[in-house]
Amino acid sequence: MAAAAAAAGSGTPREEEGPSGETAAPQPQAPTSVPGARLSRLPLARVKALVKADPDVTLAGQEAIFILARAAELFVETIAKDAYCCAQQGKRKTLQRRDLDNAIEAVDEFAFLEGYLNFRNVLSLFARSGEM
Amino acid sequence: MAERPEDLNLPNAVITRIIKEALPDGVNISKEARSAISRAASVFVLYATSCANNFAMKGKRKTLNASDVLSAMEEMEFQRFVTPLKEALEAYRREQKGKKEASEQKKKDKDKKTDAEEPDKSRDEDNDEEEERLEEEEQNEEEEVDN
Numbered sequence: 530m531a532a533a534a535a536a537a538g539s540g541t542p543r544e545e546e547g548p549s550g551e552t553a554a555p556q557p558q559a560p561t562s563v564p565g566a567r568l569s570r571l572p573l574a575r576v577k578a579l580v581k582a583d584p585d586v587t588l589a590g591q592e593a594i595f596i597l598a599r600a601a602e603l604f605v606e607t608i609a610k611d612a613y614c615c616a617q618q619g620k621r622k623t624l625q626r627r628d629l630d631n632a633i634e635a636v637d638e639f640a641f642l643e644g645y646l647n648f649r650n651v652l653s654l655f656a657r658s659g660e661m
Numbered sequence: 662m663a664e665r666p667e668d669l670n671l672p673n674a675v676i677t678r679i680i681k682e683a684l685p686d687g688v689n690i691s692k693e694a695r696s697a698i699s700r701a702a703s704v705f706v707l708y709a710t711s712c713a714n715n716f717a718m719k720g721k722r723k724t725l726n727a728s729d730v731l732s733a734m735e736e737m738e739f740q741r742f743v744t745p746l747k748e749a750l751e752a753y754r755r756e757q758k759g760k761k762e763a764s765e766q767k768k769k770d771k772d773k774k775t776d777a778e779e780p781d782k783s784r785d786e787d788n789d790e791e792e793e794r795l796e797e798e799e800q801n802e803e804e805e806v807d808n
Contacts, residue, residue: 568749568752568753568756569749569753570675570678570679571671571672571675572671572672572675575670575671575672576671576706578669579669579703579706579707579710580706580710580725582669582707583707583710583711583714585711585714586710586714586725587723587724588723588724588725589710589724589725590724590725590726590727592726592727592750592753592754593713593724593725593726593727593729593730595727595749595750595753596727596730596731596746596749596750597706597709597710597713597730599745599746599749600705600706600709600730600734600739600742600746601671601702601705601706602679603739603742603745603746604701604702604705604739604742605676605679605680605683605698605701605702606679606680606682606683608698608701609679609680609683609684609690609698610683610684612694612698613684613685613688616688622687622688622689623688623689623690623691624680624684624688624689624690624691624694625691625693625694626691626693626694626697628694629694629697629698629701633701637738638737638738638739639701641704641705641708641737642701642704642705645700645701645704646697646700646701646704
């Protein structure tokens with residue numbers, strides 16, 4: 530498992546194949562080749578695919594994509610820690626789905642997630658994004 | 662624009678690693694919890710994009726920029742992200758600048774070799790370099806999001 534994670538970490542360019550083929554400009558890559566300068570672990574191409582999914586968005590600058598990627602990482606750290614508080618109270622050492630649900634209910638900032646963890650609902654976001 | 666649902670997910674391995682590093686040693690995460698967090702992260706990006714786009718439209722701009730995203734974070738009540746994001750942005754800008762200078766240096770080194778043979782050509786090549794740099798900047802700053 531650790532080997533797979535390590536491989537995925539250094540192999541981020543591999544995961545950038547996919548929907549980003551249509552742009553002419555070279556894809557902004559997470560800088561994994563320079564040691565110590567890894568600014569973003571999430572592949573920018575995937576983040577860009579999410580941004581492109583919003584029909585109201587015309588263009589997005591490279592810096593904006595980068596900050597969104599970094600913000601998403603911070604978000605993952607934050608929600609994982611908050612969910613862990615719930616698991617700890619139950620004296621468990623494995624984070625469960627219900628810990629996440631509890632955290633979402635308990636923390637105001639996570640209110641936007643309520644009801645959206647079913648993927649079908651996520652897809653409906655694209656139809657509704659004008660209303661957001 | 663048929664995006665497959667899987668493409669809108671962020672890579673599991675990276676998500677898992679971020680989670681593990683955020684939690685104390687010895688803590689595990691169930692598969693359901695991990696994929697829920699991954700989906701939550703996608704929803705977060707979508708929501709942040711939408712908020713940021715509102716700021717861009719307010720400013721009568723068609724391109725989402727970094728400050729739009731930072732404003733979106735505040736709007737979404739994630740102010741605590743703003744400072745670390747600003748720092749990351751500075752580091753990112755420095756690095757992009759470094760990359761650009763490095764590639765320019767390579768070009769200059771390449772030119773020096775030809776200079777030794779034909780000194781008159783170098784002046785024209787310098788102008789070409791400037792134009793190239795400007796074009797690159799434009800390409801770098803605006804990734805087209807064609808819909």
